[in-house]
Amino acid sequence: MDKPRPFMCYFCNKTIENDTEFGHISTCGSVLEPCANKCGSYVPRNMRGKHLRECKNKMSKSTSRLNRLSIGNDNYDTNANDSRSAYNNTATMPRIANGANIDLIELKYKIHGLEQFCNQLSQTILMTKSQHQDANQKSENSKMHLKMAFDKLQYQVKIVLEWKRGLELQMEKLNRDVDLFSKFQRETLSKLENFRSLHDSSQKIDTNIKLMQVNFHKEHLNNQELINRLQQDLNEFKDYFAQENAVIGALWNDSRIEADKLKTELNAASKTLEENKSKNTSIVFDLRAVSQISSETADKLDIQDRSLGVIQKEVAQLKLNLDALDTESNVHGTVNFPGQLLWKISKFSEKMENAKENDTMLRSPIFYTQHYGYKVRLQVFLNGIKKWKGRHLIACLHVLKGDYDLLLKWPCCIEGTLILRDLYNPVNPTNFSKYICAKRYAGDEDNEEPQESSTQYIFVPHTTLLKQNFIQEDTLFIEIKTFPSSSKKSDETEL
Secondary structure (H helix, E strand, C coil): CCCCCCEECCCCCCEECCCCHHHHHCCCCCCEEECCCCCCCEEEHHHHHHHHHHCCHHHHHHHHHHHHHHHHHHHHHHHHHHHHHHHHHHHHHHHCCCHHHHHHHHHHHHHHHHHHHHHHHHHHHHHHHHHHHHHHHHHHHHHHHHHHHHHHHHHHHHHHHHHHHHHHHHHHHHHHHHHHHHHHHHHHHHHHHHHHHHHHHHHHHHHHHHHHHHHHHHHHHHHHHHHHHHHHHHHHHHHHHHHHHHHHHHHHHHHHHHHHHHHHHHHHHHHHHHHHHHHHHHHHHHHHHHHHHHHHHHHHHHHHHHHHHHHHHHHHHHHHHHHHHHHHHCHHHEEEECCEEEEEEECHHHHHHHHHHHCCCEECCCEECCCCCCEEEEEEECCCCHHHCCCEEEEEEEEECCCCHHHCCCCEEEEEEEEECCCCCCCCCCCEEEEEEEEECCCCCCCCCCCCCCECEEEEEHHHHHHCCCEECCEEEEEEEEECCCCCCCCCECC
16 A cells, blocks of 8 residues: 555644554544543543543542442441340340330331431432443443544545545556556567577577688688798799899890980981971872862762662563563473463572562563453562561562453452462372452553552461472472452452
8 A cells, every 4th residue: 555645633733644544543642532530521632631630520439439438337337236236135135024115126126227228229329320420421422432433434434445546546557567568578579589580690690700710711821821922923023023124224225325316317307307298288189189089989989889789680680580581481381271370480599599689579471360361470579578578478460461451341350379389298288378369450551560559469478488398409389370359358468
């Protein structure tokens, strides 16, 4: 329990700080107490001795005590006298002759006994009154004590309730402290785990440091040996450097002499250069004119190179066109039927290289779609064109101006199939086929080249062309079959 709260005493009006109210009241000198002589007065505890010396019941009690003593003595004397008189009377009774005297004596004895009884009754009544007064005094004292005890009890109950409230506050504080302690304990445990992990890591670090120290000691010994070797080499180099320094000093003197000679020669040469400076000025003007002429000549040569490249491409294309004409004139290279063409391309590697260098185009022999039908030709770019160059073989079907165009329907749409023949499996060939289409709006066009608006291109990847069984002995066979026009297929492409 905590230190008691300060309070003010009801009796002494003092502020008490170091004692409880019950403990102070049991020892306070200003507390009122009833008189021990039962005079009905209440005196302070510290004035009790003085009151007892001056109390009015002190004399009455001493007098009553003396009266009781005198009454006792009187009774004793009366009894003694009675006993003596009875003895004497009994002794003299035979001597009395008169019966009346005996009656008189008996009557006296009875009156005397009655007086004694009355005295005793009056004493009993006095004693009963005093006892009744004492009982009343005791009841009043007990009531006073009970009231004081009840007040003390109420005060103590108040103190106990305050102590209970303080204890509840302390319990709440203790609960908060317990919660804080549990939280602190958990944090301490987590920190302890971290500390253990740190301790383990520090032990590992210590072992690593020890290993590093051992390795460092070994490295230090190796470095020391290396330093000793380097010191030895350095000493040897110093000796060598001293020897070389002597040789260089001698060479330096010789070079100094040679430098003086060169200096004199340079002076003479500078004089000669100043003399030739005027001559060089005219030469510089001549050189500038020559450089201008050479730059103009270089530009002309570039133009001629570009035109030469174009001419080379045209020559290469002319060669191919001549080969195509030779093929048309020679039935051996081509099988041509109405609506069908089987075209043999020999020297495929050479023509592919020519296409890569000069962007040449191969033209097939001319054939007709049917008897007296449209005149058509297949054109092939072995190395591709535009953004497909170097990756695809591109082919297109071109409708030419024919002899029977006046008999035919215009505009026309020629559809067919391009087939790459399998040259390794003649029994069960795996040919490559693709839909091909060509259009022309009129039969009186003079342009023999295919127009972008009238030509559809097909694409054959080089990976398909070169890695499968379509080329044998540097020869490729392409077959064209035409058929009546229908809806456009999905694999045609317009550039």
